[in-house]
Amino acid sequence: MNAIVREPVWIDVGAVTDIPRRGARRLPSPRGDVAIFRTGDGAVFALMDACPHKGGPLSQGIVHGQSVTCPLHGRVIDLATGEGVGADKGGGCAPVVPLEVRDGRLLLRLDRI
Amino acid sequence: MQTSKQRLVVIGNGMAGCRVVEDILKRDPDRYEITIFGAEPRVNYNRIMLSPVLAGEKAFEDIVINDEAWYRENAITLHAGRAVLAIDRAGKTVTVEGGLTVAYDKLILASGSDPVRLPLPGADLAGVVTFRDLDDVAQMVTAAEAGGQAVVIGGGLLGLEAAYGLARRGMKATVVHLMDVLMERQLDSAAGFLLTEALAQRGVETVLSAQSEAILGQDGKVSGLKLQDGRVLPCSILIMAVGIRPNTALAKASGLAVGRGVVVDDQMRTDDPDIYAVGECAEHRGVAYGLVAPIWDMCKTLAAALTGDEASAYGGSMLSTRLKVSGVDVFSAGAFAGGEACEDIVFRDAGRGVYKRVVLENGKVAGAVLFGDATDGGWYFDLMRSRADVSGIRETLIFGQAITEGLAGLDPSSAVAAMSDDQEVCGCNGVCKGQITGAITGQGLSTLDAVRAVTKASASCGSCTPLVEKLLKLTLGDGFQVQTGPAPMCKCTSHTHDVVRRAILEGELKSMPAIHQALEWTTPDGCASCRPALNYYLLCAWPGAYQDDKQSRFINERVHANIQKDGTYSVVPRMWGGMTSPAELRAIADVADKFSIPAVKVTGGQRIDLLGVKKDDLPAVWADLNAAGMVSGHAYAKGLRTVKTCVGSDWCRFGTQDSTGLGIRLEKFMWGSWTPAKVKLAVSGCPRNCAEATCKDVGVVCVDSGFEIHVGGAAGLHIRGTEVLTKVATEDEAVWTICALVQLYREQGWYLERIYKWMDRVGLDAIKAALAEPDDRRALYDRFAYSQRFARMDPWAERVAGRHTDEFTPLSRRLEFEPA
């Protein structure tokens, strides 16, 4: 077996203030779009931009509390885990991409996209 | 002089420097021969009280911590007004301003922080000050004596206290803040909103989301601040309160390890065993603190370490913040944006202007924000620090320590039984248990509503509803049934749509946070179901004044296009009344070619749909359509969609009136209007009804003698034929009546309730009655026409002109991967 161990690679993808509060921005990548969210409280999260239901672009949904409602059929997805919330639990998950804030900049784990 | 004593030198005569000396003296007064250097020419004072000094609420004498006698009595040598210039670690000496060199055995760095100065053009003008020491306060006081205007850059704790102080001294103070919430690191947006309002009442204006561009001056003195959006705020003094930077210059120059601050271990020791650092200049486990509470803990540890107790260790601190603005109680601690297991408990009391939010994580307090009543701040902070499990007191936690501990150890219903008659149940309206049980038995009440009506208990924020229900159950036994009534808007509130809409008008509530507070929302900032609704209600109530909140709109309305199953969008331009022209068709064809749009379809609404457009292409597609004279068809909107027409008297052998012309006139007047749900119109030229007017929200069927106006049709999920509203003789009357009808619906309809459902709820007769009087009709029409002045705007053109372009631009176009 040839397991590839990748070093964590953090890249700067923009300023926290580039993401609207209660909103999201898309980050295109060769492995699919990444959705970067900012809640009303200012916390930021990143998920692969594909709903576990039918791949809807979560970045286009309404952000409320710490969740986003998928724009296609309204599943509510937890931003921290990528999983469905409440009645939508258990239907798979949108992969989480580690994201950190340093000095107001957004740093994303490139190797986890 | 005893030579056996060790020589302790302290750099910094501030909060930390003197506190650590006090702590050392308490433990072992004879151990050291102490020398303190302070760059400020005065004794040790309480820096945090500079705010009340600025506000004129205290004098310098009131805030001195240690006066000259203290230094004398403790045999401390104070060099006030002399900064240390260098440390010689090999020779173990420090060199001071004026040439003095002093030897040490142990050295403590307590040099605090320097305020950050933004490198803006004009930053060196006279009158640009920071807020750190007494000299800064003196400058501000002098400026305030001349009156005029002050600008403060930075809406954090310091900036707000500076602005408040200057306002108290009679200046017109404006705080300019980069973020959209004041004190955003401590407060959530709900508390931030309340703070903005409270400050406004105290003469402090706030400009949020504002980027400073340049400081303007005249004759070498500051005269104003220019913002990036071009606004200029005139001022005679400008305070920069944008943050602090640990003062590490000496440490760096002498080769000590420095990160953000001077790096120390758990004994506050630097990487030189004889040099320590405490206070804001120190960095412990990667954190440099900016508040006094952690500094006191550091000082205690360091004093122990320096008096022989090497076991004592500092483990870092949790922080809490209070704002020192008279009459504005603000407390904050911990985090509000936690993980999955987080739960919010929110309490609001509109009457007293109180907002409290406690965040639980796995049954423990993870954070708290209190506004308007911060009495329990310390209690929540203790619960947080001790990581106590609060699941057992969850129900009463938000009511504070007194109530919670009064009911401790009892299960919820026996807790209620055990409450004394004079214990308060409803904090908002000040109703005690005895009044409620008395009313239940005395007046034979059996429902929550009745109790609310008679006692006012739980009639405001509703947080005590469970308690009141328990009292009903307790008093009535099985006689109590949980009632059902009109459903609340959503889980954030106990109010119905109607109550909320009325309150918006009567209370002149003009923003979402204002509604949340006045109507005591039980969440910090609403949910995905109430936010779009409130956004519409505000837009409808305050046309022209309310700023649309795009983050509260469903994606289609946010980007003016319909999202498709693959994440692309469809674009439908208006074709007024279903009419088009060769030029329009050519432009549509060109756009389809140019952007490789995969599908072009004729819709059921008499126009053309371009399907499969990439989001990034939308603005460019719109630009081309705009250039050919076409505007958004709002195929995505809870608003006016299409006006279908038939060819009418222009061409048709049966046509009685110009149905096409009337349709176009209606569409051109009504387009862009927001409504509770979508609104579709149609105008048919005769009762053969080719435009299918009798299954539209509003339909017109033309007849020889005039125009029959129909209402309440649908042909989607439900098939509904229309009812006849009225018949009018002229085209003008038809337009007036239809606009008045739609305005009535705009003002009464619940969000997402289509016209036919609204009609089912209020009744056709009520609608007819509301439109019967010409004056009423006219007033409704006028209100519609007024709001159209702001709504009849092409959102595509606005976007093409550059509004909110970030919505269509991905974060970074180049994200490269090394080959796998």
Ligand code: SRM
């Ligand atoms: C494009 C079109 C179908 C077509 O290819 O012809 C269409 C497409 C959609 N209709 Fe429709 N409806 C279209 C005419 C109709 C009609 C016919 C009409 O207007 O004469 C009806 C029945 C009349 C009525 O509204 O009562 C109709 C009844 C619905 C309904 C059911 C509404 C209801 O309250 O029962 C929905 C669902 C909804 O709105 O919640 C809907 C929703 C939709 C949505 C918006 C679904 C969605 O949310 O994505 C579709 C958007 C596709 C897109 O991207 O453009 N569409 N839809 C028609 C666009 C008309 C236009 O030019 O704007």
Ligand SMILES: Cc1cc2nc3c(=O)[nH]c(=O)nc-3n(C[C@H](O)[C@H](O)[C@H](O)COP(=O)(O)OP(=O)(O)OC[C@H]3O[C@@H](n4cnc5c(N)ncnc54)[C@H](O)[C@@H]3O)c2cc1C
């Ligand atoms: C207006 C204001 C309001 C505040 N309000 C609060 C509050 O409400 N709550 C709270 O917790 N905190 C508050 N703070 C923060 C608090 O005052 C600081 O955290 C605290 O003062 C830090 O203590 P320190 O000893 O590290 O630094 P300081 O108190 O700044 O002391 C450092 C001293 O070292 C001196 N110095 C620096 N370099 C040299 C040198 N080379 N030689 C000799 N001396 C030197 C400086 O002149 C200064 O006197 C406030 C601060 C300000 C300015």
Ligand code: SF4
């Ligand atoms: S049925 Fe339609 S097309 Fe025919 S006359 Fe009437 S309005 Fe005209």
Ligand code: FES
């Ligand atoms: S794709 Fe997200 S809910 Fe269906």
